Each structure stands twice: as C-alpha cells, then as structure tokens.
Amino acid sequence: MPNAQDMLFKTLADPTRRAIFERLCREGEKTVGELTARAGVSQPAVSKHLGVLKQAGLVRDRHEGRQTHYSAQLGALAPLIDWTSQMAGFWQSRFDHLEDLLKRMDQ
C-alpha cells in the first residue's frame, strides 16, 4: 500500500503535527484547547493540523456539547507497522478507557 504509506509519512513529517499525534497516543482524548495549551502554536494552527491528521485517518473527533474531543486512531498506522506493535498500543489505550469507565461505574 505505497499510497497509504506516503500519506502517513507526509502527514507525520511535520514536527508540530507529529507532536500533537504523539500526545494523543500517549495521553488519550483531548480537546483543541487542551492541545493548544502545550503545542506552542495558535489554536487555528492546531485545528488545521488536526484536520490533516483526521484526513489521514490518524485522529477522529467526537462532539460533546460545544466541545470537540480528538483521539488517536492507532489502527491507521497499520500500513507502517506490524500487528503486534499495534496490539500493544491498542491495549494500552483500551486500558485507559477501562480506567475511565471504572471511575464512572457505581460502587
């Protein structure tokens, strides 16, 4: 899948964009505001980067009220990496979700 790989490499070649994506991988879902606070660039610039990442399938957005939450889509990197790396990253992020769920569950 050379075209898919080209697109992923191009998308992640920009250091600011890559930093945003890495942060979403490491820390889970974030809003534009939260990302801007540490990105070192303006909010419109962060939004633009998120748009490019979304187009490449690397992030997805989820609307909640007036906020939009962005999360990394590790599966989009599949053309670049092997299954097991993907699985380890996948399970780490799912455990994050599990932790959030347990906090919300009663008792």
Add this chain to the structure above:
Amino acid sequence: MNQTSTETRSVTVEREFPYPPEKLWRALTQPHLIEEWLMKNDFHPKVGHSFNLRGDWGGVLDCEVLAVEPNRTLSYTWNFKHDDDAYNLESVVTFTLTPTGTGTHLRMEQSGFRPNQKQAYGGAHAGWQKFLANLEQVMARAD
C-alpha cells in the same frame, strides 16, 4: 492451550486498578460495559459462545469464549481475517484478575502470533514512543 511445542508469541499489558475484582469483572463481561472501553459486541460469559467485536475502524473480529472463571479469568479467541496474510491474525486473549491489598491487578495476554510474525513480536515491546522516534529516522531516509 499451553502451546510450548509451537513457536507462538504474545503481547502482554498489565495495570493495577483501585477497585475490587468483582467490579472489573463486570466491565469485562457485561456487553454494554465492554462496548464502553473495548468495542461493540454480542458477548456472553459462557464457554463456547461465539461473538463478534466490532471496531470503530470498521474491522470485525471473530471470537469464541474459551474460559470463564468469575472474578479471576476470562479467555476468548480473537481472530481477524484479512486477504493479506501479514494482517491475518488468529490469537487468544486472556484476562487474569488478581486481588491486591488496594485493588486488582489486571493482566491481558494476547497470544498466538505466528513464527513469521516474530519480528512483529519484538516490535510490540519497543512500544509507541520508540516507534515514533524511529519514524523520524525512516522519514529522513525516505527522501
């Protein structure tokens, strides 16, 4: 299930949660709760039950319950069919819950990666940060 004679490998992720095993067990075995942290599913905690996990990327996993020991162990197959053999996966996921003084230690082991995925196994332990760091070098060479 102990396949010492075959050269399969596994991925393990472990974490401790500040809750009793009973609570984690609910999150691992009740479909509406599984959906909240893992995927959409038609899971039922009964050995032999076949079900699907549906990822939000559109992928569908074929699964069958292998072991159910309430509050202790849950195991099911995790198979992903793909035309490209490199992405084809037949594996087993096992959750082991161990009570600790302050909560529960959860261990997830996914095993069954084939010998020709050995390289992939090595990559799994390197983790994402290393991968992303390496990506920079790869891109420098790709020009």
